[in-house]
Amino acid sequence: MIHVDALAKEFSDMKRGPVYALDHVSFDVRPGEIFGLLGPNGAGKTTCLRILSTVLKPTHGRALVAGYDVVRHPEQVRAHIGFMSNNTGIYDRMTGWEMVEYYGRLYGIPEEQLQSRLTEIFQTLQMNDFRDVLGSKMSTGMKQKVSIARTIVHDPPVLIFDEPTSGLDVLVARAVLETIASLKAKGKCIIFSTHIMREVEKLCDRVAIIHRGRILAMGTVEELTRAHGQPDIEEVFFKLIRDLETELAEI
Numbered sequence: 559m560i561h562v563d564a565l566a567k568e569f570s571d572m573k574r575g576p577v578y579a580l581d582h583v584s585f586d587v588r589p590g591e592i593f594g595l596l597g598p599n600g601a602g603k604t605t606c607l608r609i610l611s612t613v614l615k616p617t618h619g620r621a622l623v624a625g626y627d628v629v630r631h632p633e634q635v636r637a638h639i640g641f642m643s644n645n646t647g648i649y650d651r652m653t654g655w656e657m658v659e660y661y662g663r664l665y666g667i668p669e670e671q672l673q674s675r676l677t678e679i680f681q682t683l684q685m686n687d688f689r690d691v692l693g694s695k696m697s698t699g700m701k702q703k704v705s706i707a708r709t710i711v712h713d714p715p716v717l718i719f720d721e722p723t724s725g726l727d728v729l730v731a732r733a734v735l736e737t738i739a740s741l742k743a744k745g746k747c748i749i750f751s752t753h754i755m756r757e758v759e760k761l762c763d764r765v766a767i768i769h770r771g772r773i774l775a776m777g778t779v780e781e782l783t784r785a786h787g788q789p790d791i792e793e794v795f796f797k798l799i800r801d802l803e804t805e806l807a808e809i
């Protein structure tokens with residue numbers, strides 16, 4: 559469902575010169591799988607997810623999403639994905655219902671299907687008690703739910719979440735993770751970025767540890783801890799980052 563082959567992105571930064579945000583990464587994600595990109599700030603996670611969602615173009619390599627090339631067929635890719643960035647961007651003067659309805663129309667869902675789809679989503683995500691609250695009056699948790707609702711309104715087969723629990727309190731974060739798990743149970747192909755080890759352990763079928771734009775290791779949590787002789791994913795993560803930094807310092 560997602561096929562990424564030697565994907566790279568170079569930015570030219572006024573101060574720093576060329577920045578290799580993504581350095582030839584390759585991976586695949588299957589339907590019914592949750593794939594995590596685990597990395598520190600600036601690792602390249604957002605850049606990778608932005609390329610997959612057609613917001614950015616790669617400087618090298620190829621990515622296919624739902625069978626469509628992100629550069630050659632961006633409209634097709636957009637029709638088959640739901641992308642939730644960590645900036646919820648909720649409109650102050652619209653209610654949750656209106657916002658999700660608006661996105662449903664943007665995706666071209668026929669009117670007669672749209673209302674039943676909204677009813678279903680508002681029930682599943684337990685949003686009925688605030689369906690008529692304006693964006694300006696919503697709590698962070700409410701906003702995050704609206705954001706998820708509009709990401710999934712067109713029932714896309716591929717879901718891309720950029721740090722979906724960032725800045726949320728524990729209860730809301732838990733609800734978001736439960737929603738992601740239920741989307742996997744429906745057979746969705748899910749990729750999400752995080753720097754929270756526990757989320758990876760709880761949710762991901764496979765994970766790629768990413769730092770300085772490179773994938774340092776990839777596999778199930780069990781495979782990675784075994785291969786690197788560490789007790790848990792946190793130790794694997796710090797070991798790999800330390801090793802790369804030592805290697806770079808010696809060059």
Ligand SMILES: Nc1ncnc2c1ncn2[C@@H]1O[C@H](COP(=O)(O)OP(=O)(O)OP(=O)(O)O)[C@@H](O)[C@H]1O
Nearest residue numbers: 569571577579597598599600601602603604605606
């Ligand atoms: N538009 C841009 N112009 C120049 N450099 C950029 C641009 N976007 C990202 N970068 C740089 O690319 C690198 C990777 O950034 P990216 O946002 O992908 O990391 P990240 O893993 O998502 O981290 P974070 O969790 O901080 O968002 C960083 O060094 C960042 O400063």
